[in-house]
Amino acid sequence: MDGSLGFTLVLVGLLLLTSARHADSEDDGKLLCMCENAKGTCVNDTCRGDVCFYTWVQGHEEKGCFSNHDYREQCFTSFERFHVYCCRESRCNAAATPPPNINGETSTVAPLQPRPELWIAAALLLFVTAAGLCGLLIFLRLRRAHVRLKNADEHDISMLKVPNGEDPTYGGIYDEFCTSGSGTGLPYLVQRTMARQISLVECVGKGRYGEVWRGTWMGESVAVKIFSSRDEQSWFRETEIYNTVQLRHDNILGFIASDMTSKNSSTQLWLVTHFHELGSLYDFLQYGGLEPESCLKMCLSVACGLVHLHTEIVSSQGKPAIAHRDLKSRNILVKRNGQCCIADLGLAVIHSQSNDYLDVGHNPRVGTKRYMAPEVLDESIRMDIFESYKQTDIWALALVFWEISCRTTVNGIVEEYRPPFFDLVPSDPSFEEMKKVVCVDQQRPSLHNRLHSHPIMSSIVKIMKECWFQNAPARLTALRVKKTLSKLDLPADFSIKKLKQDF
Numbered sequence: 051m052d053g054s055l056g057f058t059l060v061l062v063g064l065l066l067l068t069s070a071r072h073a074d075s076e077d078d079g080k081l082l083c084m085c086e087n088a089k090g091t092c093v094n095d096t097c098r099g100d101v102c103f104y105t106w107v108q109g110h111e112e113k114g115c116f117s118n119h120d121y122r123e124q125c126f127t128s129f130e131r132f133h134v135y136c137c138r139e140s141r142c143n144a145a146a147t148p149p150p151n152i153n154g155e156t157s158t159v160a161p162l163q164p165r166p167e168l169w170i171a172a173a174l175l176l177f178v179t180a181a182g183l184c185g186l187l188i189f190l191r192l193r194r195a196h197v198r199l200k201n202a203d204e205h206d207i208s209m210l211k212v213p214n215g216e217d218p219t220y221g222g223i224y225d226e227f228c229t230s231g232s233g234t235g236l237p238y239l240v241q242r243t244m245a246r247q248i249s250l251v252e253c254v255g256k257g258r259y260g261e262v263w264r265g266t267w268m269g270e271s272v273a274v275k276i277f278s279s280r281d282e283q284s285w286f287r288e289t290e291i292y293n294t295v296q297l298r299h300d301n302i303l304g305f306i307a308s309d310m311t312s313k314n315s316s317t318q319l320w321l322v323t324h325f326h327e328l329g330s331l332y333d334f335l336q337y338g339g340l341e342p343e344s345c346l347k348m349c350l351s352v353a354c355g356l357v358h359l360h361t362e363i364v365s366s367q368g369k370p371a372i373a374h375r376d377l378k379s380r381n382i383l384v385k386r387n388g389q390c391c392i393a394d395l396g397l398a399v400i401h402s403q404s405n406d407y408l409d410v411g412h413n414p415r416v417g418t419k420r421y422m423a424p425e426v427l428d429e430s431i432r433m434d435i436f437e438s439y440k441q442t443d444i445w446a447l448a449l450v451f452w453e454i455s456c457r458t459t460v461n462g463i464v465e466e467y468r469p470p471f472f473d474l475v476p477s478d479p480s481f482e483e484m485k486k487v488v489c490v491d492q493q494r495p496s497l498h499n500r501l502h503s504h505p506i507m508s509s510i511v512k513i514m515k516e517c518w519f520q521n522a523p524a525r526l527t528a529l530r531v532k533k534t535l536s537k538l539d540l541p542a543d544f545s546i547k548k549l550k551q552d553f
């Protein structure tokens with residue numbers, strides 16, 4: 051045994067001894083938290099992380115661990131039917147219970163308390179441990195590289211990758227393939243293999259388009275959209291776009307895989323994406339009222355998603371401009387952090403000014419009549435000009451903002467959920483019924499007085515009005531909407547205040 055190996059063994063031994071002695075403490079920089087979830091990540095009902103959490107989502111409880119990154123994303127979100135409690139002491143999520151006002155009960159959990167002395171001690175400990183570990187890792191890596199190089203020289207084999215026994219995650223697989231390759235998604239064979247390893251768990255949505263299921267892949271929840279055979283063109287289009295365009299963005303639904311299988315001579319078309327347990331914005335708005343700040347967060351996130359779609363990026367990792375053409379609250383999903391993401395690219399059109407092309411696809415489907423812009427309804431739209439499609443998205447964006455605003459409480463007043471033009475057309479309106487209301491009578495959704503008395507809401511109302519101009523070119527662009535909303539942005543401590551109110 052040479053000196054350096056002896057030194058390594060002593061160090062590793064010391065580390066193991068220390069961590070065994072303090073298995074329940076914070077000496078490894080991680081907390082021990084109670085863990086109850088369906089993701090198969092708990093060991094003996096516990097897990098280790100930077101923060102312990104307890105979530106309550108429409109009656110489903112979960113306990114577990116967050117990393118510091120998850121903490122920033124997830125801990126400052128609470129809605130009527132979605133509550134998060136985070137704390138930073140060992141097993142502090144053990145006694146967490148549903149939040150107040152759910153069954154008229156009050157919560158027994160203590161609010162998140164700032165403990166400066168604990169923070170300083172933890173930070174110091176973390177720094178010392180991290181520095182030690184980094185040193186050890188660098189030492190081990192250098193040593194291994196040295197041995198590998200020696201072996202490669204001697205035997206002409208090098209760097210064979212072997213499985214390390216850890217479960218893969220789709221994020222990990224994506225990073226592995228996509229940061230080195232074209233950057234537009236996993237290879238088809240990998241997508242197919244992943245799709246075939248999915249177990250369907252529960253159906254969460256059904257419509258003319260087909261069905262959406264929650265499935266699991268390697269213990270992680272994924273969403274599986276199973277297209278009805280009559281909507282196969284939407285599957286082709288969405289698959290094409292996700293596989294050819296770099297669309298990774300916080301406010302665009304994350305793509306995992308597409309798969310086509312043949313079963314008893316019928317074709318099954320799957321699109322596998324990230325799963326968002328709060329469901330669509332349409333579903334979410336049925337539950338309860340929003341604060342103006344949450345309304346702003348949602349509107350801004352949808353605008354950010356639309357800006358990303360509408361913008362052509364000219365670079366090696368660039369993207370063409372895309373117009374959605376079926377934007378509506380049912381095609382927007384709500385994430386745990388209170389932001390939204392845009393889904394369903396089955397009808398999208400693609401445009402590249404730099405390469406001089408406009409690709410409108412071959413889908414016989416049309417957008418949703420209730421959300422159609424006047425120029426679509428009176429058929430005056432210039433279908434050979436890409437700008438026209440972006441302008442119809444902006445019209446639909448205004449209607450989505452209106453739906454969110456109606457569910458926002460100001461001065462204790464909130465309206466019940468209603469779809470746009472609920473008072474002017476019947477359910478499942480015809481093209482002609484919509485045309486009469488929107489083009490002939492030039493009606494717009496009505497705006498409750500309370501919205502004018504709140505600074506955030508009155509600004510959102512102003513944006514809405516400038517997005518539903520009859521004259522399409524006069525409408526705001528997505529970028530202008532995003533910039534205006536960004537200036538109304540939340541005070542930095544809004545989420546923390548809200549969290550403390552809720553518990």
Ligand code: ADE
Pocket residue numbers: 254255262273303323324325326327328329330383393
């Ligand atoms: N409904 C439609 N798509 C969904 C998704 N990705 N996650 C959760 N519910 C959905």
